[in-house]
Amino acid sequence: MNCPYKYRPPIVDSGRHSELKDNSKMKFKSDITIIGAGVVGLAIAAQVASRNRLVYVLEKNERFGQETSSRHSGVIHSGIYYPEGSLKAKLCVEGNRLLCELCRKHGIGYQKLGKLIVATSDEEITQLEELQGRGQGNGAQGLKIISRHELNKLEPNVNGVAALFSPSTGIIDSPALMEYFAARAGDGGIQIACHKKVVGIEKVSDGYKVTVAEGDRGKFSFTTRILINCAGLYCDEIAELAGIDADRAGYRLHYCKGEYFTVGNGKSKLVRRLIYPVPEVKGTGLGVHVTLDLEGRMRLGPNTEYVDSIDYAVDSRHKDYFYKSAKKMLPFIEYEDLEPEMAGIRPKLQGPGEDVRDFVIRDESDKGFPGLINLIGIESPGLTSSPAIARYVARLVENILR
Ligand SMILES: Cc1cc2nc3c(=O)[nH]c(=O)nc-3n(C[C@H](O)[C@H](O)[C@H](O)COP(=O)(O)OP(=O)(O)OC[C@H]3O[C@@H](n4cnc5c(N)ncnc54)[C@H](O)[C@@H]3O)c2cc1C
Structure with missing residues (x-):
């Protein structure tokens, strides 16, 4: 993908940012510090x-x-999928609209391929209707239940008795999105x-003293x-470093691994949309589904497996499960087409x-942690x-600074 954005660290001529490079200046104060430069931290940086x-x-x-x-x-x-009124529902629907606008305006790769949640038995049609109702309640655009005949016309190689069609589902070049957010943050002077690595957080009178480890270069601290x-x-762990009891607050994470298998042997062109099964009730994921990337490569995944530690290796013994899960909807898939690809947690x-x-997205003032x-x-x-x-976070920030 050609991304028009490349993050360049801000040019520092006033010494404004030099403190983070120079451990001897440990007493400087920042207004806002964001821990973590994943897509969420970067999006927040660009916004604030x-x-x-x-x-x-x-x-x-x-x-x-x-x-991740x-x-x-x-x-x-x-x-x-998300419960009505939940942050997941609201922020997903708003995020879908905002992302598509961003991509259109700034040349970030995306495609609104559309998605089909496919029922493979009559019993599953009731679940499609429930999902349609829930999605409509959440504000998901254009949801429509289609018959076997319509499904066959859209996707002749997919096997199902009916499907829920979601035209506003798409795919995005996420590395390009992150470059874009990072570039916007850089334009605003953010380093x-x-x-x-944040290794210590201490509440002080006007904010937090943050201690950072730089590999073998030692540690330094500053306040924010x-x-x-x-x-x-x-x-x-970061919430705990700040002094919050993660178990009591209900913040303890459970790692749930999701593996992917690529589909080779020229089968990628046999579907044009994202194809999902009807999810299990109370399930931990959306079910093994077909995703396509912007180059048209097909993969299956992710499965769900609770794990104790972070290990991104794909267990090739899971191939059987992937094959059987996919075969019901995608009869053209053969066992030999699948190769382990990657995993996320x-x-x-x-x-x-x-x-x-x-x-959970909250200002922790009520727990005694203002800011x-x-x-x-x-x-x-x-x-x-x-x-x-x-x-959402920028509004919390403005409220704190008011
Ligand atoms: C298998 C799988 C499939 C998914 N599919 C989709 C999808 O199709 N669509 C979708 O919308 N979402 C999807 N998601 C969810 C999405 O990927 C995540 O919600 C999103 O990437 C989270 O971004 P983040 O910035 O919060 O976290 P991360 O990307 O994990 O970033 C957190 C950052 O914090 C840094 N960090 C951690 N500790 C410290 C420390 N002590 N000091 C300094 N830095 C630190 C880490 O190094 C990391 O870079 C999927 C997730 C998984 C696992």
């Missing part, structure tokens, strides 16, 4: 950027966007400081008026067998929601 504010984004890896934000399906969701925790898979608040949980904004459990649809999350 202002030449009148000193804002830092701290990222422990050598570059932004190397964790580059290990996902790349789908712009329409907002079908994205990589190789900076507002601290925004966008640490993805580590957001519960969902930062879930919902533990195994538990009810679905919403995003601390936590973003916890930003799993799917976090990519879709990123520009809407950024607006």
Whole structure:
């Protein structure tokens, strides 16, 4: 993909940002510090950027966007699945609209391919109707149940008795989106400081003292008026560093791995849209589905497996499960077509067998932590929601600064 944006660190001529590079100047103060440069932290940075504010984004890896934000399906969701009134529902629907506008306006690669949730038995049609009702309640655009005949016309190689068609679902070049957010943040003078792992947070009279480790270069500290925790898979640990009891607050994450298998042997061209099964009731994911990327490559995934640690290896023994899950809807798939590709890990608040949980995005003043904004459990649809999350957080920031 040709992305017109490339993040360039801001040119610093006033020494304004030099403090983060120079450990001897440990007493400076920033207005806003964002922990984590995934798509969410970057979107927030782009939104709160202002030449009148000193804002830092701290990222422990050598570059932004190397964790969950580059290990996902790349789908712009329409907002079908989430409970009515939830942040997931509202921010997904708003995010879908905002992302498509951004992509159109700024040349970020995307395609509104549309998606079909396919019923393979008559019993599943009732679930399609429920999903349609829920999606419409959430504001998802253009949802329509189509018959077997209409499905055959749209996707002759897909097997099903009916489907829910979502025309506003699409796919996006997420690396380009992150470059765009980072470039916007850079335009606003924000420095994205990589190789900076937050290892300590202490509440002080006018904000937070943040301690940062720079590999073997040692540690340094500075204070910030507002601290925004966008640490993805580590957001519960960051909340704890600040002094919040993650278990009592209900912030403890459960890691839920999702693997992908590519579909080779020239089968990619046999479907034109994203094809999903009817999700399990109380399920942890959307079911193994077909995603296409902007080059038209097809892959299956992600499955759901709760894990104790972060390990992105794909277990090739799961191929059988992928094959059987996909074969019902996609009879053209053969076992030999599948190859392990990659995996991502969902930062879930919902533990195994538990009810679905919403995003937590809140200013923690009422817990005794004024100026601390936590973003916890930003799993799917976090990519879709990123520009809407950024607006939501910017409003919290303005309220704090008022
Ligand atoms: C399998 C899978 C499929 C998905 N599919 C979709 C999809 O199709 N559509 C969709 O909308 N969403 C999807 N999602 C969800 C989406 O990918 C996430 O919601 C989104 O990427 C979260 O972004 P983030 O910035 O919150 O987290 P991350 O990308 O994880 O970024 C957090 C950053 O914080 C940094 N960090 C952590 N601790 C520290 C520290 N102590 N100091 C400094 N930095 C730190 C990390 O290094 C990381 O870069 C999917 C997720 C998964 C796992």
